[in-house]
Amino acid sequence: MSRAPLPYSQKIIELFKNPKNAGKMEDATVTASVGSPICGDVVVIYLKINEENDVIEKATFESYGCAANIASSSILTEMVKGKSLAESWKIGWRDIARELGELPSVKAHCGILVVGALKKAIREYYSKKKPPPKWLPEELTAEEKHVLKEEKIAEALAKKVRA
Numbered sequence: 227m228s229r230a231p232l233p234y235s236q237k238i239i240e241l242f243k244n245p246k247n248a249g250k251m252e253d254a255t256v257t258a259s260v261g262s263p264i265c266g267d268v269v270v271i272y273l274k275i276n277e278e279n280d281v282i283e284k285a286t287f288e289s290y291g292c293a294a295n296i297a298s299s300s301i302l303t304e305m306v307k308g309k310s311l312a313e314s315w316k317i318g319w320r321d322i323a324r325e326l327g328e329l330p331s332v333k334a335h336c337g338i339l340v341v342g343a344l345k346k347a348i349r350e351y352y353s354k355k356k357p358p359p360k361w362l363p364e365e366l367t368a369e370e371k372h373v374l375k376e377e378k379i380a381e382a383l384a385k386k387v388r389a
Contacts, residue, residue: 235327
């Protein structure tokens with residue numbers, strides 16, 4: 227059985243072969259992990275935040291997944307460097323897709339996953355600061371809900387496999 231190759235943009239291929247900001251950050255201010263190895267995609271986002279002005283000084287990632295997952299993680303870390311957390315919060319998965327020259331529709335979840343990781347990290351950072359900023363919504367975003375749903379499905383599958 228042969229499979230047709232996915233129509234990846236040159237940018238996705240380049241960032242897959244030469245990802246930017248890949249690797250664990252030992253001195254991260256906040257870390258967020260999303261996804262599940264059972265479903266195939268896991269992303270860990272590390273953010274070093276200047277706590278005086280809430281600006282992201284450095285962002286790195288670890289990704290266990292496909293080319294689109296790695297490229298999405300790489301481009302996200304480039305997009306948030308030097309931005310405030312409020313500015314970074316506004317980044318959506320469509321912004322990731324646009325920066326990559328579009329994602330194949332079957333790989334849109336990779337953009338959703340990395341944005342979900344970013345938003346989870348930002349929420350974690352502000353969970354230690356009371357009160358949270360006014361721009362941070364109480365309601366979870368679509369990306370955050372997607373990440374939680376994917377993780378719950380993976381947990382359910384794992385339970386079935388173990389049973």
